Amino acid sequence: MSSVADAPAGGRDLCLTGLRKEYPNGFVAVQSLDLEIPRGSFFALLGPSGCGKTTTLRMVAGLETVTAGSITIGDQDITHEKPYRRPVNTVFQNYALFPHLSISENVAFGMRRRGVKDVKGPVADILELTELTEQANKRPAQLSGGQQQRVALARALINRPEVLLLDEPLGALDLKLRRAMQLELKRIQTEVGLTFVHVTHDQEEAMTMADTIAVMNAGVIEQLGSPTELYENPATTFVANFLGQSNLIGGSVVGVEGGADGQVKVDMEGTVVSIPVERAHTANTVGTKGWVGVRPEKVLIAPAGEPIDAPGNHMTGAVIVDSSFIGVSTQYVVRMPWGREMLAFEQNTGARGVLAPGTKVDVSWRPEFAFLLDSSQDIDAGLGEA
Amino acid sequence: MVALTPETDPTPDAVAGGPRQRRKLTGYWLILPTAVWLGLFFVVPFYSLLATSLFDPDGSVLTGYDVTYHFANFGHALSEYWQPMVRSLWYAALATAFCLVLGYVLAYAIAFRAGRWKNLMLVLVVAPFFTSFLIRTLSWKLILGDNGWVVDALQTVHILGSDNRLLATPIAVVAGLTYNFLPFMVLPLYASLEKIDGRLIEAASDLYASPSRAFFKVTWPLSLPGVVGGTLLTFIPATGDFINASLLGSPNQRMVGNVIQDLFTTTGDYARAGALSVILMLIILVLVLFYIRKAGTEELL
Incomplete structure (x- = not known):
């Protein structure tokens, strides 16, 4: 059908090399981006607004000129190609549907421009895939937000682009519809097997759909990996705070035990805790300062003196200052002996009631869940930006 | 709602000049300025033009003009101009x-x-x-x-x-x-x-x-x-x-x-x-x- 179908199966990965965008007023939106997005993957660019993710996407689409670096698909360099000659299509944030054309004409637009004569069959197919068959003769203004979103998707998908770019495609939808569309998008991506590059500021959305996420901040990629990797083992304070919540506690390295799969011993406010070497993102020499991090749901608490299920790094002398029961779990704020507060989320397994504020507790977490971050990074980076 | 008795429900027509009747007239009052404007600046001139086009062509300033429904004016005007x-x-x-x-x-x-x-x-x-x-x-x-x-x-x-x-x-x-x-x-x-x-x-x-x-x-x-x-x-x-x-x-x-x-x-x-x-x-x-x-x-x- 299109050039895509004839393209060799392998080797058509999207590669961004040293990509940089600097505006004439001196603002650098994208610093120097290196990314390799394998063909057929669902890739998410996640970051707060203004981090350069949309600019990156627009450079790939050809709607923004590139200051430096290159964009290639396989061995085809498209860095300076005109947008209408790129094997790339975009689902725009506000859909940008043509108001003067019917839904089926909107969907057929790309095929007609490429000179395809018989568009009826493909249009009917794609409308069926996106469940829009009944809307075919309506105008965009007559459709609901969710339907318009699907039209925007159908209009791009019908061209079978090598890369489909999605610019916050679900941003304008309400929460319930957004959840439904997330699953829908994922289903369609699996079905058509195209490369999807999805830009979003919603971490949950990125984690639900993407195989690989690149977390962007201030024009650079902070960390790249699968949703579980990013969540379980964040490499920077920004990722630790932007993706979910984290307890970060200052400490300094006192020694390393074992080799590559050994433990880093960190003195954390008088308690020595251990962290696996592969989860320590610092120079592990004695005296190095760092942030010890642990996710709230990995923190276990028990009334003082009672045994804790999975003992690991163990601390005593903490007091509950706040507890809020939210049904599926209870969220505790615990003041540690050294004065700082920590978050602990406890699953509502029914084993124990809600502990009242003021209760003295012991705190513990398994060493393999902790991580160690560079102390030069801002402890509050990424907070309140999600 | 159901318990309303006819005695406690006065028919609107019984109250002459009541709020309902006033509301009925409000619409007409509101179009009045536009209607006057339209009449003065469109209907009157248009009527005058239409009447003029049907004048007796033999009229003059001295003898006066009469509307004689002389439709031949149109034919003459068109054939000449x-x-x-x-x-x-x-x-x-x-x-x-x-x-x-x-x-x-x-x-x-x-x-x-x-x-x-x-x-x-x-x-x-x-x-x-x-x-x-x-x-x-x-x-x-x-x-x-x-x-x-x-x-x-x-x-x-x-x-x-x-x-x-x-x-x-x-x-x-x-x-x-x-x-x-x-x-x-x-x-x-x-x-x-x-x-x-x-x-x-x-x-x-x-x-x-x-x-x-x-x-x-x-x-x-x-x-x-x-x-x-x-x-x-x-x-x-x-x-x-x-x-x-x-x-x-x-x-x-x-x-x-x-x-x-x-x-x-x-x-x-x-x-x-x-x-x-x-x-x-x-x-x-x-x-x-x-x-x-x-x-x-x-x-x-």
């Missing part, structure tokens, strides 16, 4: 076409390319209105005059023969019409071009449309309301115009406006002048209705 009538429509069509091309380019430039100069450029489009229509047309007479620099320049490069002129030719009249009605084309065009979301053009180029394809498939159709509005605002007054033909043209470029003016003011043939005016109005009305139907603007406007 069909040439200026056709010429008017032709000149107006030409001027409208030139206005559309020039106006579209200008409106497009202001809407999409002017940046922070946008407002200044719009003011400049309207600025000629600060001077009288008559004075501006008279200055064109000087510019296009036989000893003016335009004719000199065109004669030097041999586009114009040494004894050819611009003034008193159809070129001067159509140029004058184009100049005078250009703002009426630019403003509606600008209004509809300015509303077009730039992201639609981006979407078109993302969907394999080259810039020219994107223009004809997206920008042009979306600007149609402005095109229809602008062409109507230009064509209708240009057809009835007589200033340009009388100042820039010669008797050979006489338009129907000039004829009507002469019949009313010089000849005093009110019946024929009235008939010609009504015919002109009908022709424009039919053309406009046909045009709007053809352009399918109900949806766009």
